[in-house]
Structure formats: structure tokens, C-alpha cells
Amino acid sequence: MVEKFQRHDHTAWVTHFVRDRLPTQDFPGTTDNEVGYYAGGELALDADAFQVLTSIITLGGIKPGYSFRNGRTTIYGGKPAVCATEMPLHAFATYARKRADAGNVSAYGISFLKSEFYAAGGRPGIYGLSTDNVRYSRNDPTCRIIDEAILPVREQFRFIAHNPGDTSRPIDWSHEREWRWIARDDDVDQIWVQDYHNRIGPTAALPLFKGADYRCIFSRVCIIVWSKKEAKQINELLTGLHLAGSNNYDTHFDRKVIERSRIIVLEDIIDAVEHNHELNAQTIEGLEDAHLLQPITIAHAPINADKIVAEAFAAAETAGKKAGAAYKAKHGKTAAGFGFAHAVTTDVTNPIVQYLLTSKQASGPFDGEVRIDYPGPHSSGDINYAKAVCYAAAPVLAEKLGIEVYTSVVPD
Incomplete structure (x- = not known):
């Protein structure tokens, strides 16, 4: 040969x-x-x-x-x-x-x-x-x-x-x-x-x-x-x-x-x-x-991904509702202006994030950010109310999904 x-x-x-x-x-x-x-x-x-x-x-x-x-x-x-x-x-x-x-x-x-x-x-x-x-x-x-x-x-x-x-x-x-x-x-x-x-x-x-x-x-x-x-x-x-x-x-x-x-x-x-x-x-x-060329990371969905996401979304919704009720009890019907508050992550290589995107339970990435579409208000006539809800939901999503999640606020 x-x-x-x-x-x-x-x-x-x-x-x-x-x-x-x-x-x-x-x-x-x-x-x-x-x-x-x-x-x-x-x-x-x-x-x-x-x-x-x-x-x-x-x-x-x-x-x-x-x-x-x-x-x-x-x-x-x-x-x-x-x-x-x-x-x-x-x-x-x-x-x-x-x-x-x-x-x-x-x-x-x-x-x-x-x-x-x-x-x-x-x-x-x-x-x-x-x-x-x-x-x-x-x-x-x-x-x-x-x-x-x-x-x-x-x-x-x-x-x-x-x-x-x-x-x-x-x-x-x-x-x-x-x-x-x-x-x-x-x-x-x-x-x-x-x-x-x-x-x-x-x-x-x-x-x-x-x-x-x-x-x-x-x-x-x-x-x-x-x-x-x-x-x-x-x-x-x-x-x-x-x-x-x-x-x-x-x-x-x-x-x-x-x-x-x-x-x-x-x-x-x-x-x-x-x-x-x-x-x-x-x-x-x-x-x-020599196997020194690195491919991009396309991951398979984790086992029981649907269950993991459903439980995380339910817990985030509960936390958001509680924070929203507390905000209204304190501030009443005041309006600070219209805007959006999204729970977002940037870890697009994470299997659970890719599952959220492919299953249409998240949107993006937009300039690297993935918006997690958990149940709850993402916009409001009072942007401070939307922020209060999201600030409570984001850490719950982070804990339950095992990823970094933070709140992104966009005034309208």
C-alpha cells in the first residue's frame, strides 16, 4: 500500500x-x-x-x-x-x-x-x-x-x-x-x-x-x-x-x-x-x-426535558404571581410607562436551552439572548410591574433549569 x-x-x-x-x-x-x-x-x-x-x-x-x-x-x-x-x-x-x-x-x-x-x-x-x-x-x-x-x-x-x-x-x-x-x-x-x-x-x-x-x-x-x-x-x-x-x-x-x-x-x-x-x-x-477542528455545539434534549421545563415554568409562574400581587398591594394602579421584561439566557450551547428553542418555548437568539417564554406577563402598562414579576421568576427558572437566567428590560 x-x-x-x-x-x-x-x-x-x-x-x-x-x-x-x-x-x-x-x-x-x-x-x-x-x-x-x-x-x-x-x-x-x-x-x-x-x-x-x-x-x-x-x-x-x-x-x-x-x-x-x-x-x-x-x-x-x-x-x-x-x-x-x-x-x-x-x-x-x-x-x-x-x-x-x-x-x-x-x-x-x-x-x-x-x-x-x-x-x-x-x-x-x-x-x-x-x-x-x-x-x-x-x-x-x-x-x-x-x-x-x-x-x-x-x-x-x-x-x-x-x-x-x-x-x-x-x-x-x-x-x-x-x-x-x-x-x-x-x-x-x-x-x-x-x-x-x-x-x-x-x-x-x-x-x-x-x-x-x-x-x-x-x-x-x-x-x-x-x-x-x-x-x-x-x-x-x-x-x-x-x-x-x-x-x-x-x-x-x-x-x-x-x-x-x-x-x-x-x-x-x-x-x-x-x-x-x-x-x-x-x-x-x-x-x-488530528481532530483539532472544533464543531459547533448542537445537543440532544435531556431526558425528561418536557417534565423539567413544565415544572420550572409552573414554579416561575407561581413566584411571578406572588411578586406581582405584592407589587400591586404596595403601589396600587400607578403606571410607570409601557415596556417589556424578559427572562433571558445567553447559554445557547446548553442542551435545555436548545430544547426550549426547538420546542418553541423560547425565542431568539436576538443578539445572543434567548427569551424564555414562561407563563406570565412579559409586558405591561406599568413596566415596573413587569420587572417585579420577572425579577421573581428569573431565579426560579435558573434553579429549576440549571442555567443562568437574568432579566432584560426594554422600555417601549
């Missing part, structure tokens, strides 16, 4: 890495409107890399960018692009550590199968041209189009400036083995977002989780983080989106795509390669063979 040979310098995956936002570099322009146009309304101007990553997951896609450097776009052809690298993960992890202090790169990203990225329209970069006399038909800070006699406009998004022989200022990014993607189909290549005017609507993006029914190419992705703590947060986020089937903007999330997706902890790769000398752990294929 011929032993399978695992290459460490080649992988079937490409990875889009994110980094901290750097307002002066990422959003050129002198007015607030110019900065806001490029920044959008989903994240702070100085959001860190992990916040950028969680925003991509929550929105369900990656918005293309202009990759500004020194106030000018490095993407040619007039359209923003999504950039990815086919560097093996361990190579990128060591690269990220070296360049982290400069703020140019981070250890957070999303990997796609190269074949699927290609099918979605992604293409490998073109490093340099066969002429040094590069002429432009347009050469503005946000739009750089090379003369079509040199390179067709439809291929210019792939062009990467390359001049390793320049002794005064060499340009060589070929070690990044870059791929790029631009939006082509307005009906497919889009997600819904909030813009800088706080308006919600569609924008060009590479969709990740919509699934085949929405003509989304990706069957699975891998989410890359640095630590186990961050992996737990991503697990909870993906599990919540899996249970809800959509985000707050009603963007569809295909459950099968999420179930097939995995979480990668770069600390594990560093440890496996540098300390345990597991060379195959340098690539996603090797990590899969």
Missing part, C-alpha cells in the same frame, strides 16, 4: 484574515461623510480584529474593501475586493505574530475551500505585469483603472503591484499567495447591513452561510481565532445562528452549512507544530486528520 503523502506547503483552503481597524489608513478622506461611507454603521471606526470577525459572522458575509495604503486603493479595476491567502495556517500564524505589532495583520479569519472560492468568482492574484510602463485610464485614490491595452478591466482586481528588483523601494508580497474576489451578481453577492446613516439594506458582499437554496457556493467554512476562550464565543454565536436560522436582519443561515463548519484555534496549531512536532497540523487538512 502506498502511504498518503501530506504536503505542508500546499492546502485546498484559502483564508480571509481580518485585522484591527485603523481609521487613518482604512478610511481616507477629510470629512465625516467620507469616513462614514467607507466605515459603514455596523462597527466602531477603531473596532479590533475579533469584533470585525464576529460582525462578519453575524452579518453572514464579507463586504469587499479597497485595501487602502498611503491614502490610495491597492485594488485595481474600480471595484472593491475580498482578499484571501493560500498560505498554510502555521506559516500564517508565525507571520501574524511577527507583524502583529505593526497592526497590519491579525490571527483571526475565515477559511473557504479553494474550489468553492473559485466557483464563487475568486481568482489567484497576478503579481506584476510584463511592462514597467503602466498607464492608467483613471488613477484616483479610490479608483485606479489600468489602460485596457495592458490588462482587461475584468481581470484588474487580480493585479498586485510587484517589483522585487527595485533597490530603493522593493515591492514583493508574493509570499502571501493572494486570491481576490469581486461582486458580480447583485441578486446573489449581497447581504443586509446597517449603513453609516443607520439605514438597513442590501450591500455587495461575499455571502457565507446562505446555502445552495440561495445560490451560495460555500458548503462549509472554518473560523480562525487565537484562543480557546475566543473559540467558545464563536461557538455560541454560530450555535445561536443555527438555532435561529437567520440573523436580526432576516438574512438566511443554512443550518447544514453551519453544522459542517469548524472552529480553529491558532494556539493549538502553534503547540502541535512547534512543541509536539506534528508537522501535518500546519494545514487545515492536517488539523482535520
